[in-house]
Amino acid sequence: MSATAQPGLRGKRILLAKPGLDGHDVGAKVIALALRDAGADVIYTGLRKSPAYIAQAAVDEDVDALGLSILSGSHVELVAQTFDELAARGAGDMAVFVGGTIPAADREALEALGVKGVFNSDMRLADVVAQVARALA
Amino acid sequence: MAISRAAASSVAEALTAPNTAPGAAPVIGVTGAPGAGKSTLIGRLVARRVRDDRTMAVLAIDPSSPRSGGSLLGDRIRMEAISGDPRVYIRSLPSAGAHDGLTDNIAEVLGVLDAFGFGEVLIETVGVGQAEYGVRALAAAEVLVLMPGAGDYVQAMKAGIIETADIFVVNKAELPGAERLEAELLAVLERREVKAPVIRVSAVSDEGVAALSEAIDAFLQESRERETQAARQRFRLQSLVQRRLREVLDQVACEQWRLPLADLYCSVLKRL
Numbered sequence: 015m016s017a018t019a020q021p022g023l024r025g026k027r028i029l030l031a032k033p034g035l036d037g038h039d040v041g042a043k044v045i046a047l048a049l050r051d052a053g054a055d056v057i058y059t060g061l062r063k064s065p066a067y068i069a070q071a072a073v074d075e076d077v078d079a080l081g082l083s084i085l086s087g088s089h090v091e092l093v094a095q096t097f098d099e100l101a102a103r104g105a106g107d108m109a110v111f112v113g114g115t116i117p118a119a120d121r122e123a124l125e126a127l128g129v130k131g132v133f134n135s136d137m138r139l140a141d142v143v144a145q146v147a148r149a150l151a
Numbered sequence: 152m153a154i155s156r157a158a159a160s161s162v163a164e165a166l167t168a169p170n171t172a173p174g175a176a177p178v179i180g181v182t183g184a185p186g187a188g189k190s191t192l193i194g195r196l197v198a199r200r201v202r203d204d205r206t207m208a209v210l211a212i213d214p215s216s217p218r219s220g221g222s223l224l225g226d227r228i229r230m231e232a233i234s235g236d237p238r239v240y241i242r243s244l245p246s247a248g249a250h251d252g253l254t255d256n257i258a259e260v261l262g263v264l265d266a267f268g269f270g271e272v273l274i275e276t277v278g279v280g281q282a283e284y285g286v287r288a289l290a291a292a293e294v295l296v297l298m299p300g301a302g303d304y305v306q307a308m309k310a311g312i313i314e315t316a317d318i319f320v321v322n323k324a325e326l327p328g329a330e331r332l333e334a335e336l337l338a339v340l341e342r343r344e345v346k347a348p349v350i351r352v353s354a355v356s357d358e359g360v361a362a363l364s365e366a367i368d369a370f371l372q373e374s375r376e377r378e379t380q381a382a383r384q385r386f387r388l389q390s391l392v393q394r395r396l397r398e399v400l401d402q403v404a405c406e407q408w409r410l411p412l413a414d415l416y417c418s419v420l421k422r423l
Contacts, residue, residue: 019219019220023221024220024221025159025220027155046223047223049221050216050219050221050222050223051216051218051219051221052219052221053219053220053221054221055215055221055222055224055243055245056221056222056223056224057224057225057227057243058223058224058225058227058228059227059228060225060227060228064235066235067234067235070235071227071241074240074241074242075241075242075243076154076155
């Protein structure tokens, strides 16, 4: 399961967060470990954080990327709110990735908001890590 | 941004960085074994100490993987008590190449923080064993967090980190074995020249956190005169030399390792 080292991720800071109310973070933790094993410094916020808290943490921690794990179905609203909160803190250009149960029909809406990558559970872990590494290179 | 730059700077960059006037804000070091409850305790402690006229910064260090170089920094999760308080700044840092419970460039990061005028800075070390007491050189007050079931650990620590701490916390005091730990700790500390308070805390219920905060105040008051600037400068110099040594050792070519030890020693020293 472990991903191979990605030289491009070495020293990169990535915040993984779970906005909203769903209480399942196995996926977020699997991604966190894979990114760590690929060489990144991964900060995990824990469950049920508000978009405002997540945006502030991303700015305070000066991260290179923000990963949002959402299984509740309200991904479009939560991602839009998170971008608003980031913009309010001067970080509207943050590289944001979204993972979870995202119907194909919503992918475009998320990308229109500025999301750099949308990941579903049927993707290979190594591909997710490689895509994040490419985006941050 | 400035903190990231300071945290990631090379030895050469650290040397050319402006020499910040250290010691503007008192540094409180919180250290202890993995799982002792440092993060939760810090959340409670900072919630109690922060005021409108005393903003606080927390540097929370977690270990870097020696294999991948990556890290999983999860201390924030346990600091619920201060999550979202605009008067508190939390920064998670990987230990990187440091093996003293801290992180490379911690002194430089503290220098950058000084410029922001925080009232106090807390450092949470990585979970430490018996001898990683690097935080001693940087902290005006060092708090060692222990938990029940660590009695043998106290015995084993007699000569290590237990000698350097200023304040001792018996955390998870609601668990069985807390009284025994406290008794063992007091017995060991009796032999110490400088007396140190032992405080029972239950970070989950906030019990004892007020007493700990008062003990920190009392210690800071008393130790105000102590010269921490020289200690911090010495620590900074030592960590830069150690990092430079790692750089040089990484450059030693494979075939050179067969040379006599004395020759290697001389050649490495020359390249420092």
